Amino acid sequence: MSDSGDLGDFTDFDGGDDDPAANGAGDDAGTADGAASVGGDTGDADTDADFERYDAEPAGSDAGLGTVSVSQGLRVSQDGDETRLRAFITTGNRESVRLGSYLLVPYPDDETLFCSIAALEYAQEFQSDDATEIHARRQMRREGFEERDYKFMAELEPVAVIYEEGGELKRRMTDRVPKPGALAREAADEEQIKTGLKIPGDGVFLGHLSVGGEKVRTAAEPPTVDYRVKDDYAEGDPLVFRHTLVAGGTGSGKTHASKNVLRQYLAEDRSYPMDDGRAVSPAVVQFDPQDEYAQMHDDNPGMSDQFARQLDREGIAHGGHDDTIALVPVEDGVSYGGENHRAEQVRFTIPFSVVDEYDMPWLVAGGGLNDNQYPALLTLLNRFFSDYGHNGTYQQFLSYLDDPGLQEELHESGRVHEATFDAVKRRVRGIPNGIFDQDARPITELDHELVRPGGLTVVPTYHLSTSRAKEMFVLAVSSLLVDDKLSNSPNSERIKETPLVLGMDEAHNFLSNADNVQAQKVVQKFTEAAKQGRKERLGLFLITQDPQDIAEPVFKQVNSKVVLNLGDEDAISSVNIPSALAQKVPYMEKGQMVVYSPDNSEPVELIGLSECVTRHGE
Secondary structure, rough: OOOOOOOHHHHHOOOOOOOOHOOOOHHHHOOHHHHHHHHHHOOHHHHHOOOOOOOOOOOOOOOEOOOEEOOOOEEEOOOOHHHHHHHEEHHHHHHHHHOOOEEEEOOOOEEEEEEEEEEEEEOOOOOOOOHHHHHHHHHHHEEEEEEEEHHEEEEEEEEEEEEEEEOOOEEEEEOOOOOOOOOEEEOOOOHHHHHOOOOOOOEEEEEEEEEEEEEEEOOOOOOOOEEOOOOOEOOOOHHHHHHHEEEOOOOOOOOHHHHHHHHHHOOOOOOOOOOOOEOOOOOEEEEEEOHHHHHHOOOOOOOOOHHHHHHHHHOOOOOOOOEEEEEEEOOOOOOOOOOOOOOOOEEEOOOOOOOHHHHOOOHHHOOOOOHHHHHHHHHHHHHHHHHOOOOOOOOHHHHHHHOHHOOOOOHOOOOHHHHHHHHHHHHHHOOOOOOOOOOOOEEOOOOOHOOOOOOEEEEEEEEOOHHHHHHHHHHHHHHHHHHHHHOOOOHHHHHHHOOOEEEEEHHHHOEOOOOOOHHHHHHHHHHHHHHHHHHEEEEEEEEEEOHHEHHHHHHOOOOOOOOOOOOOOHHHHOOOOOOHHHHHHHOOOOOOOEEEEOOOOOOEEOOOOOOOOOOOOO
């Protein structure tokens, strides 16, 4: 005898002769036909019961993705957590809807709510329990899924209200609630999308607007939405002078993306007004740790004519930049190849005089100096340049420190303790030999090669022997540029009077938080440069895979952040982008990026150009 609680496999039941389903009653056992058969005289009832079927589909054609629903409330609030705005998505549109997609919901007048999809969910169409054994096993044996059995709801996040004024589209903060049943449709007009997201119509091209790794499509030609950064004083300060950070891990495409952006600043028609009324093209100086940026001199040999025409239609600068110079640091015993590009090469050395001329005492400290040792170093340098003049060399300074009479004099006078003197001497000797005063032109005499309106200067450091040598060259040249930019009596008028984009790859190696005095001095210098950038037309373009290591005082001055794939949680957290976009960062493919530039647009997701506009990686 079987257990009365075990029904077995209900799908295996096959009715016998006494089973109503076996003789045709089946699902219609409760109909009039079924009742007649019980009496034994059916007549023609079973053939006359063909009921006429009516089409349940509404007349006309659908417009949009669905409608605003009020079933769980309809509310907009100044507190975003209190906003409740949901749309029912019809069955035919559900496969195309993605998180982050942009929708338009019209008001009864001519205004429109621009919003994005913040959440998607299936909900029960009818009040029932689908968490049962029978329901689960039925679903496991079905081939299809009936969308109409469920509601598909999209939670909408209001972005702005867009409206027309004087023939121009404008936006304002969301201050109205849409009507129940209002149509929700996908945003497909470029002007409406740019207005809703506050994207400028003109400026420096970064990429194309995307959602979930797919480009947003419109009815225009080209069908993509280009994202540009403000670059006109008519709309406020150009954002290049409010600084840019490009953050991405290895293989994320940050060098590819950086080349494409920097090439736009070198476009022939790019210029900025100066205080004396001139319009001057910007100079770009790029520090290059991997010997990649000098390739910008050359065309991309793999670019097709079709892709080039597409770039021309969208007003995107492309092609090798002829006015490119590789300004090569000279270290004793080290040579530079440069076979991977055709740019002109100019060798230079750092004269020891820059330590005095540009106030860089920290440049000769091989290790961390404490608060006692740093003033001692200043004393020694001041005494040396007072005795030897502006042309004193590094080797002469080392000999100067070997003078026992000098050490004794300073100790007895109480100015520098002998132990402190010895500590400073060890630090100075700790820097790489063969950096200062080599057989090449001094960087102080190359200001016209270093900074050229409309020109690109690349300072490669890949060939240098040690990380300390690289750091010394980068900090010496960049500090020279910053000092002349900020000075009221600069050593170089060329540098002072030329708009400058200062690019620094692996910026975390040079502008990091540190507890030694010289690092603090460097950070202080670049923080001041960042603060004065708008006034002096100096823009920092920082590239890094470790944004969390960049000193906070500098980082806080960066307005535009371009974030590619990052796998480190601390790195993602440090760039401080909205959480909805931060969650996408570890999953982004090469070339995908998030742009967070509050003074330019709403936070958005972009896809960069699939090809580099100059030569890259060949």
